[in-house]
Amino acid sequence: MRSDYVTDAPLASELLDFIESQRDKKGNLIAILHKAQEVYGYVPWDLAEKLSEELQVPLAKIYGVLTFYHYFKLNKPGKSTISVCMGTACYLQGAPELIDELSRILGIGVGETSADGEFSIESVRCVGCCGLAPVVTVDEDTFGKLSAGQLAEILGRYRAAHAEAEERMVAAGAGSAGATAEVNHG
Amino acid sequence: MGYSRYDLESPYSQFCYVCSGVGCEQKKSEDLYRNIKNEVRNRGIGASVQVVRTGCFGLCEKGPIVKMLPEETVYIDVKPEDAAELVERHLVKSEIVTRLQLKDTARRPHLEVKNDRGHYQKQVRIVLRNCGKIDPENIDEYIAREGYGALDKALFEMTPEQIIEELKLSGLRGRGGAGWPTWLKWNFGRKAAAAAGTAYVVCNADEGDPGAYMDRSTLEGDPHSVLEAMTIAAYTIGATQGYIYIRAEYPLAIKRLETAMKQARDYGLLGENILESGFSFDIEIRLGAGAFVCGEETALIASIEGERGTPKPRPPFPTDSGVWGMPTVINNAETWANIPVVILRGGKWFARIGTENSKGTKVFALTGKVNNTGLVEVPMGTTLREIIYDVGGGMQEGKAFKAVQTGGPSGGVITAGHLDTPIDFDNLAKLGSMMGSGGMIVLAEDDCIVDVTKFYLEFSVEESCGKCAPCRIGTRKMFNILDRFTKGTARPDDLWNLEVIADATKKASLCGLGQSAPNPILSTLQYFRHEYLAHIDDETCPAGVCKDLMKYSIDAEKCIGCTVCARKCPVACIDGKSKELHVIDQERCIKCGACVAACKFDAVLIA
Numbered sequence: 001m002r003s004d005y006v007t008d009a010p011l012a013s014e015l016l017d018f019i020e021s022q023r024d025k026k027g028n029l030i031a032i033l034h035k036a037q038e039v040y041g042y043v044p045w046d047l048a049e050k051l052s053e054e055l056q057v058p059l060a061k062i063y064g065v066l067t068f069y070h071y072f073k074l075n076k077p078g079k080s081t082i083s084v085c086m087g088t089a090c091y092l093q094g095a096p097e098l099i100d101e102l103s104r105i106l107g108i109g110v111g112e113t114s115a116d117g118e119f120s121i122e123s124v125r126c127v128g129c130c131g132l133a134p135v136v137t138v139d140e141d142t143f144g145k146l147s148a149g150q151l152a153e154i155l156g157r158y159r160a161a162h163a164e165a166e167e168r169m170v171a172a173g174a175g176s177a178g179a180t181a182e183v184n185h186g
Numbered sequence: 187m188g189y190s191r192y193d194l195e196s197p198y199s200q201f202c203y204v205c206s207g208v209g210c211e212q213k214k215s216e217d218l219y220r221n222i223k224n225e226v227r228n229r230g231i232g233a234s235v236q237v238v239r240t241g242c243f244g245l246c247e248k249g250p251i252v253k254m255l256p257e258e259t260v261y262i263d264v265k266p267e268d269a270a271e272l273v274e275r276h277l278v279k280s281e282i283v284t285r286l287q288l289k290d291t292a293r294r295p296h297l298e299v300k301n302d303r304g305h306y307q308k309q310v311r312i313v314l315r316n317c318g319k320i321d322p323e324n325i326d327e328y329i330a331r332e333g334y335g336a337l338d339k340a341l342f343e344m345t346p347e348q349i350i351e352e353l354k355l356s357g358l359r360g361r362g363g364a365g366w367p368t369w370l371k372w373n374f375g376r377k378a379a380a381a382a383g384t385a386y387v388v389c390n391a392d393e394g395d396p397g398a399y400m401d402r403s404t405l406e407g408d409p410h411s412v413l414e415a416m417t418i419a420a421y422t423i424g425a426t427q428g429y430i431y432i433r434a435e436y437p438l439a440i441k442r443l444e445t446a447m448k449q450a451r452d453y454g455l456l457g458e459n460i461l462e463s464g465f466s467f468d469i470e471i472r473l474g475a476g477a478f479v480c481g482e483e484t485a486l487i488a489s490i491e492g493e494r495g496t497p498k499p500r501p502p503f504p505t506d507s508g509v510w511g512m513p514t515v516i517n518n519a520e521t522w523a524n525i526p527v528v529i530l531r532g533g534k535w536f537a538r539i540g541t542e543n544s545k546g547t548k549v550f551a552l553t554g555k556v557n558n559t560g561l562v563e564v565p566m567g568t569t570l571r572e573i574i575y576d577v578g579g580g581m582q583e584g585k586a587f588k589a590v591q592t593g594g595p596s597g598g599v600i601t602a603g604h605l606d607t608p609i610d611f612d613n614l615a616k617l618g619s620m621m622g623s624g625g626m627i628v629l630a631e632d633d634c635i636v637d638v639t640k641f642y643l644e645f646s647v648e649e650s651c652g653k654c655a656p657c658r659i660g661t662r663k664m665f666n667i668l669d670r671f672t673k674g675t676a677r678p679d680d681l682w683n684l685e686v687i688a689d690a691t692k693k694a695s696l697c698g699l700g701q702s703a704p705n706p707i708l709s710t711l712q713y714f715r716h717e718y719l720a721h722i723d724d725e726t727c728p729a730g731v732c733k734d735l736m737k738y739s740i741d742a743e744k745c746i747g748c749t750v751c752a753r754k755c756p757v758a759c760i761d762g763k764s765k766e767l768h769v770i771d772q773e774r775c776i777k778c779g780a781c782v783a784a785c786k787f788d789a790v791l792i793a
């Protein structure tokens with residue numbers, strides 16, 4: 001589970017602990033930004049501001065690094081992230097058509113999040129199972145040998161799962177978006 | 187290598203390998219592994235059967251994979267619920283579970299080269315020697331296969347000079363792309379370190395080529411080999427700190443490396459006073475963040491230092507001024523994986539494999555329109571024909587071969603006329619391509635050369651760091667021209683423009699990215715100029731890929747007016763009454779091909 005980023009809340013203790021452990025390591029900025037993204041799922045502008053203060057590093061430098069590396073997300077990702085492999089093998093087996101179809105269904109392009117906050121689309125390079133090309137991963141699941149026609153059904157499944165998870169949250173009466181987030185290293 | 191695991195003195199007589207590579211893990215191989223372990227325990231055969239998790243077998247599309255030794259039986263598509271049957275029948279009753287068995291003998295884990303009689307040769311597997319054979323999360327298994335023997339030998343029996351001499355004898359050249367002799371790099375690093383008083387060693391595991399994954403497989407399947415090699419290098423040049431720069435997109439490899447580093451420290455093989463030799467060295471992992479240019483060594487150094495990863499002019503070379511301005515030896519992950527073998531077997535042994543100027547083996551990621559895709563490790567000097575037809579099992583669905591792309595976005599194509607060229611650094615360069623990191627994409631008649639080239643240029647546009655104008659602007663301009671070719675709007679002088687810009691970008695760019703980004707264009711123009719011309723002069727795409735150049739129409743002779751196509755067309759641009767000829771409105775047609783697939787009477791024509 002990720003922590004929700006809330007502007008007025010203090011930084012998650014997990015992130016602060018990590019910063020502490022990195023305090024006197026040289027060149028720690030990228031590692032800290034990785035951690036921030038791991039905790040919150042993205043690194044919004046005002047989080048960068050807070051980090052600038054916390055680390056005593058100029059904001060310009062933090063923003064420079066954040067925008068240089070594709071991996072860092074500045075906008076909040078959807079509940080599920082759809083990553084279309086655009087490695088060579090997948091490209092040749094029709095990955096561009098998958099992206100077109102996803103864009104058509106969700107009304108967004110690569111790097112964007114759907115208006116309802118359900119999905120975001122990413123393009124990634126070879127995920128290492130070219131034998132399955134074209135490959136799409138949704139969160140932790142991999143789908144291989146996909147055709148555009150299968151996408152709507154797959155998205156439907158995740159929509160249903162999101163709704164179910166929400167219901168369970170409500171039923172448990174827990175809005176506990178606690179300050180501690182579980183580390184998920186893959 | 188001389189022995190296999192089960193002839194070692196081992197308390198076990200049977201081995202069950204469960205793949206835990208990315209492909210299989212996605213298909214619940216972890217549950218499968220747990221179930222098999224439980225079944226083995228419940229049947230009380232745990233003392234003789236060892237259940238091991240391994241790295242990718244290169245059979246991902248058929249995963250999860252289970253391999254049984256000593257029978258060498260490979261099971262595919264094994265579900266967690268199959269565990270009981272597999273254990274009961276294979277391990278207890280010694281019968282083959284034919285239902286799950288991989289029968290297609292052409293399709294073996296880690297593709298191997300056949301000899302003349304169609305048998306699998308004992309392959310010289312150096313880099314992938316342990317992948318799929320040991321549990322990468324268990325240091326004991328690495329040690330049981332001579333792991334850390336090279337480190338022991340280096341620390342206690344060899345001087346740094348002797349190590350460099352052995353590397354020189356081996357003829358090992360870097361596998362990260364440029365093929366720089368490894369001994370030379372270490373030697374420069376060592377001399378500079380002596381003057382500077384400190385130095386760093388770095389493993390480049392950024393693996394940016396969008397069609398390659400050998401570094402990742404090596405790190406997932408055999409992380410200790412890289413740690414051991416880096417420690418040997420550190421001892422040789424006098425470094426006390428190492429970095430592994432790895433893509434954040436490789437979480438499994440990162441996890442395996444972290445586990446391996448911890449185990450190595452516990453065993454006294456990494457950290458303070460290694461093997462009580464008095465020599466200390468430790469390694470830190472640095473995560474890349476999705477920038478291809480960070481594979482370039484000066485950019486990688488900037489990134490390790492926590493900065494934007496923009497390249498710097500060389501010299502100074504990293505061996506003189508690298509991380510924190512100190513001498514730094516950077517090698518590619520696959521290069522590192524070769525080192526322990528060179529040290530243990532000796533440079534002479536290693537140099538017997540390969541060609542005159544390219545020694546050892548190379549791992550390729552074979553993909554595209556061949557029957558067997560996956561990682562292939564072959565001796566340098568193997569021909570493309572052997573790789574594609576013997577290892578790769580030939581072309582998919584009997585398609586006609588068009589070309590092989592090597593070297594990814596920095597490389598080029600090799601045509602049918604050169605299939606018998608022995609592959610090594612120099613021959614590939616002579617043909618206008620390059621070894622690169624080892625992506626090998628087989629293209630068939632139905633792949634459009636212009637479209638493939640556009641793909642690589644799009645990659646370079648996205649990955650150009652923007653620091654220098656020739657690359658930033660040149661790649662964009664070249665992409666735009668190629669885009670016009672694929673859209674049917676290219677101008678007569680575009681071919682000429684393309685060549686001029688390619689040449690300028692190659693000459694004027696600061697780093698390897700810009701310097702090599704035009705290669706896919708230059709190489710395809712050399713061999714497939716006619717395909718470019720067809721896109722302009724005839725306004726056709728010979729491969730039938732570029733949609734904007736295609737026209738869908740309905741054959742009046744064949745159409746029976748069944749209306750199916752009209753109902754399937756997503757933009758409703760097919761008109762016609764039931765039982766009458768249907769017609770496609772060319773203006774509105776988006777060329778999706780749905781009508782072709784829908785028509786049962788082959789009445790829709792593509793031109």
Ligand SMILES: Cc1cc2nc3c(=O)[nH]c(=O)nc-3n(C[C@H](O)[C@H](O)[C@H](O)COP(=O)(O)O)c2cc1C
Pocket residue numbers: 359360361362363364365366390391392393394395478479480481482483484516517518519521522623697698699
């Ligand atoms: C744009 C660019 C990208 C590169 N990407 C990689 C890479 O992903 N992995 C790698 O090992 N080397 C890469 N290299 C080559 C490195 O700069 C460097 O030469 C190599 O890591 C040295 O290791 P080696 O001597 O073992 O080959 C790249 C070079 C350029 C110019």
Ligand code: SF4
Pocket residue numbers: 479496497649650651652653654655657658695696697698699700701
């Ligand atoms: S050649 Fe391209 S990637 Fe290299 S420094 Fe110049 S702009 Fe950056």
Ligand code: SF4
Pocket residue numbers: 738754755756757758759760770774775776777778779780781782
């Ligand atoms: S190609 Fe697609 S858009 Fe064009 S007519 Fe056929 S179904 Fe309709």
Ligand code: SF4
Pocket residue numbers: 740744745746747748749750751752768784785786787788789790
């Ligand atoms: S599906 Fe084929 S036969 Fe039927 S109306 Fe369309 S073109 Fe004619």
Ligand code: FES
Pocket residue numbers: 085086087088089090091125126127128129130131133134135396397
């Ligand atoms: S190119 Fe998509 S998995 Fe390799």
Ligand code: FES
Pocket residue numbers: 205206207208209210211241242243244245246247249250251
């Ligand atoms: S991940 Fe199991 S075979 Fe590739």
